[in-house]
Amino acid sequence: MESKEQQLMALLGEEMARTLTDMTASVTALFLNCCSIAADGLPRLAPN
Numbered sequence: 001m002e003s004k005e006q007q008l009m010a011l012l013g014e015e016m017a018r019t020l021t022d023m024t025a026s027v028t029a030l031f032l033n034c035c036s037i038a039a040d041g042l043p044r045l046a047p048n
Contacts, residue, residue, distance in 0.1 A: 002010075
């Protein structure tokens with residue numbers, strides 16, 4: 001049987017991994033959003 005410390009560490013590890021995954025997804029979405037905004041804005045900024 002696992003000790004309380006081992007159970008806590010396993011739970012904490014899962015929670016951290018989940019948080020990291022969520023953060024990575026958010027950052028990726030933000031990055032793609034910024035890229036699409038920049039791509040929309042560039043043609044207007046560039047002199048013809």
